[in-house]
Amino acid sequence: MKAPDYVAEVSSVPIGDILRRYPLAVDYLANIRLVGVDETKTLPEILEDVDEDMLEEFGLDREEVIFHFSAFLEAFTRMEESIETISSITILGGRDKTGRPEMLELTVTPGEVVSIVGPTGSGKSRLLEDIECLAQRDTPTARQILINGSVPDLDKRFSTGGKLVAQLSQNMNFVMDLTVQEFLEMHAKSRMIPDSAAVVEKCFAVANSLAGEKFTLDTKVTQLSGGQSRSLMIADTALLSSSPIILIDELENAGIDRREAIEILVGNEKIVLMSTHDPLLALRADKRIVIKNGGVAKVIETTAEEEQTLHKIEAIDSALLNIRNQLRRGEIVTEESIPEFQER
Amino acid sequence: MKLITVAGPPSSGKTSVILKTIAALGLPPGSVGVVKFDSLTSFDHQRYDEQKIPNQTAFAGKICPDHHFVSNVEGAVEWGMKKGLSVLVTESAGLCNRCSPYVNGILSVCVIDNLSGINTPRKIGPMLKYADIVVVTKGDVVSQAEREVFAFNIREVNASATVLFVNGITGQGAFMLARHWQDTLDIRTLRDRKLRFTMPAAICSYCTGETLIGEMYQMGMVKRMEFDDESP
Numbered sequence: 001m002k003a004p005d006y007v008a009e010v011s012s013v014p015i016g017d018i019l020r021r022y023p024l025a026v027d028y029l030a031n032i033r034l035v036g037v038d039e040t041k042t043l044p045e046i047l048e049d050v051d052e053d054m055l056e057e058f059g060l061d062r063e064e065v066i067f068h069f070s071a072f073l074e075a076f077t078r079m080e081e082s083i084e085t086i087s088s089i090t091i092l093g094g095r096d097k098t099g100r101p102e103m104l105e106l107t108v109t110p111g112e113v114v115s116i117v118g119p120t121g122s123g124k125s126r127l128l129e130d131i132e133c134l135a136q137r138d139t140p141t142a143r144q145i146l147i148n149g150s151v152p153d154l155d156k157r158f159s160t161g162g163k164l165v166a167q168l169s170q171n172m173n174f175v176m177d178l179t180v181q182e183f184l185e186m187h188a189k190s191r192m193i194p195d196s197a198a199v200v201e202k203c204f205a206v207a208n209s210l211a212g213e214k215f216t217l218d219t220k221v222t223q224l225s226g227g228q229s230r231s232l233m234i235a236d237t238a239l240l241s242s243s244p245i246i247l248i249d250e251l252e253n254a255g256i257d258r259r260e261a262i263e264i265l266v267g268n269e270k271i272v273l274m275s276t277h278d279p280l281l282a283l284r285a286d287k288r289i290v291i292k293n294g295g296v297a298k299v300i301e302t303t304a305e306e307e308q309t310l311h312k313i314e315a316i317d318s319a320l321l322n323i324r325n326q327l328r329r330g331e332i333v334t335e336e337s338i339p340e341f342q343e344r
Numbered sequence: 345m346k347l348i349t350v351a352g353p354p355s356s357g358k359t360s361v362i363l364k365t366i367a368a369l370g371l372p373p374g375s376v377g378v379v380k381f382d383s384l385t386s387f388d389h390q391r392y393d394e395q396k397i398p399n400q401t402a403f404a405g406k407i408c409p410d411h412h413f414v415s416n417v418e419g420a421v422e423w424g425m426k427k428g429l430s431v432l433v434t435e436s437a438g439l440c441n442r443c444s445p446y447v448n449g450i451l452s453v454c455v456i457d458n459l460s461g462i463n464t465p466r467k468i469g470p471m472l473k474y475a476d477i478v479v480v481t482k483g484d485v486v487s488q489a490e491r492e493v494f495a496f497n498i499r500e501v502n503a504s505a506t507v508l509f510v511n512g513i514t515g516q517g518a519f520m521l522a523r524h525w526q527d528t529l530d531i532r533t534l535r536d537r538k539l540r541f542t543m544p545a546a547i548c549s550y551c552t553g554e555t556l557i558g559e560m561y562q563m564g565m566v567k568r569m570e571f572d573d574e575s576p
Contacts, residue, residue: 027500031466059444059470059541075503129516139519166488175486176462176493186462187489190496229487236489243488 001077006070010043018043024192028072032058032065043069076192086110086164086244087148089131089271094142096295097123102143104296106289110244110269113262115282117275118291124275127291128247131273132165141294166243168233170250174221180204180232181217187240199239206264207235210256227256234261238268248274251281259284279313315339345424346431346528349417351445351471352455354437357481359388360512361455362433363395367515368522369431374398377429379420381413381436381445388435398427408551409436410543413445418534425532431525444470446540451528453521454505457482458494465497473502474540477524483509484516 010018016039019025029035033054037046047055047062055061060068088109093102108114116124123141130143134152137144146152176183184203188196208214210231215224224232234256237246246265251258251274258281265272276282283306290297319339326333352358359380366376377398380388384403392399400423404412413436424432436445446452454475456464459482465472472478478498483491495507506524510517548564 024500027466031501056542057469059473072500072503075499125514125516129519132517133520167484168488169484171485172487173485174490175459176490183489186493190493233487233489236487241488241492 001074003067003070003074006073007066010066010070010073012042014040015043015046016040022073022076024076025069025073028069032060086271089245090146090149091127091131091296092144092146093296094135094137094139094144096141096293098293100295102141102295104299106287106296106299107149108271108273110271111266112287113266113272113274113285115274115276115285115288116291117277117282117288118297122291123294124291126294127289127296128165128167128273128275131245131247134164163243165245165247166237166241168237168246168248168251172233174224174229174232176221179218179220180207180215180224183221183232184236184240187236191240191242193240203235203239206239207232210234210261210264212256231256231261234264238264238270244269245271245273248272248276250276251278280310280317283307283310283313345421345429345531346451346525347421347424347531347534348431348433348451348453348525348528349446350433350435350453350455351475352437352479353457353460353468356455356457356460357510357512358435358437358455359391361479361481361510361518361521362435363391363397364510364512364515364518365521365525366395366397366431366433368518369525370522371430375429376431376433377424377427378433378435379417379423381409381416381434383409383437398429408544410445414539414543417445417447421531421534444472444474444541446474447534448538448540449529450531450534450537451476451525452540453477453479455479455481456498458486458491462490462493462497465494465501468501470541472498472505475502475505477521478502478505478507479521480507480509481512484511484513 015037019039029037034046034050043066044062047065050062052061055065088107090107091104093104095101106114116127118124126141130139130141131145133139134145134147135141135143136151144151174183176186178186181200181204184200185196188199193199204217207228208231211228213225213228215228221229221232230251251261258278262272262274262281262284274281274285282288283302286302288300288302290300319337323333323337326337350358350362362378369376373396378392380386380399380401382388382401382403384405386401386403389399389401400420402412402416413434417434420434421432434445444452452475454468454472454477456468456472456478458480480491480494480498491509498505498507508517508520510521545565548566549562551564554561
């Protein structure tokens with residue numbers, strides 16, 4: 001349907017029916033202070049009784065309200081339809097800070113995890129930004145990003161508007177004064193998910209399985225501990241975010257089950273790029289990108305031997321975790337707390 | 345010369361966004377200038393000076409900031425032409441959450457920050473509704489969900505605008521904003537162009553310096569509030 005069809009619909013159908021067909025319409029009316037309207041009347045009939053001065057405060061007259069409202073319905077219906085399917089992204093090399101060409105052609109598909117390693121300031125965020133804006137050899141790195149193996153058209157590049165990449169970092173906090181339930185419902189509403197109750201429930205269960213300490217649906221999101229916040233953000237990004245690509249900046253020290261966190265993201269068909277120096281995470285990725293001097297120095301496929309060492313690293317990690325828990329419980333740390341490691 | 349109008353609530357990050365976008369434009373030094381419209385004081389000229397960006401600051405003082413803007417923006421364009429700028433940016437704070445100093449045909453950018461409350465986009469009004477591009481700042485410190493809900497609330501008010509997330513500190517996202525700036529119209533003057541939306545209505549007695557409270561002192565455009573008149 002095009003905007004003129006919506007104009008015809010809005011002009012002839014009682015507003016009560018419109019509100020049932022398009023649940024978001026109630027927000028539009030509330031935004032121009034039209035609440036408690038007679039549902040048996042059409043919008044033009046309702047507008048006849050509305051003070052023109054009031055509409056003018058919003059920069060509208062009676063006729064413009066109809067067109068503006070129709071454009072609103074058209075835009076949100078279109079948004080509902082345009083669910084992006086991304087089966088791969090490809091990064092084609094550009095050059096590093098010294099102008100040296102990057103030897104790079106890397107394709108990543110949903111379900112894959114790529115870690116990004118390199119010193120601070122080496123250009124990890126620049127790589128992310130290139131992906132986010134679908135760089136076409138026009139950013140300082142001259143990289144090119146392909147979607148599903150081909151050059152994305154310009155319209156798409158301008159319209160994706162930050163919807164391609166979801167980001168998770170240690171600096172992020174919740175700022176809304178809402179309970180966990182209200183928060184998840186609000187996010188589900190903004191995604192126009194029909195059966196939001198089921199998704200909200202699932203998201204809550206997943207977040208709680210990641211968090212060390214459990215929380216309830218009526219906890220305020222601002223009162224969650226660091227680990228609980230991170231768990232909720234991960235579950236929410238995996239299950240409720242529209243973005244097909246997730247960039248994680250340093251997940252360590254978060255007090256959550258990191259391995260399960262990655263599995264949840266990957267299991268929901270996301271492409272996961274993760275900037276990290278945590279060996280448990282970096283080695284669990286399929287590949288890792290090494291960044292140096294603003295450019296990709298190399299791409300390493302995780303070797304079989306590296307995967308073998310994961311068991312040992314896990315043992316070290318859990319030994320450290322035990323010591324932390326001993327401290328937390330007020331116990332005394334002894335020699336026995338530290339397991340013997342193979343001497344080299 | 346290309347003209348870009350940037351508006352947004354105080355401290356939303358307008359100056360940082362402008363600085364990062366100018367850097368992303370990659371034009372020769374001195375070819376992009378800024379005119380800052382503020383009400384009482386402003387320290388932004390120091391930041392523009394540091395970057396050697398030609399800039400002018402205008403203070404509205406006791407005049408309505410939006411009326412002050414519209415009566416000086418043509419002069420700003422003349423200044424930019426005389427300086428030989430290829431891009432001129434006007435920066436103004438939306439002080440009463442109602443106005444939009446936007447001009448038909450001129451790229452209008454509204455800057456709001458993600459920390460300002462989830463319903464803020466619904467309250468800002470024409471400054472947001474009539475913008476071509478809505479830039480969201482400070483998104484790096486809130487959760488992904490809050491960024492998405494915020495963007496959704498913006499689209500509910502202005503379904504046709506492009507919503508961009510720009511990090512005013514690192515400049516992430518400024519590249520896309522610069523692309524939009526590059527595509528905008530070249531103009532020589534603003535004469536006879538039309539505002540997208542009416543400015544606030546004046547004049548009441550307080551506009552002309554009245555300070556006493558009471559109905560007998562009020563004249564001109566007065567809007568009276570209706571209170572519920574039930575007795576307890």
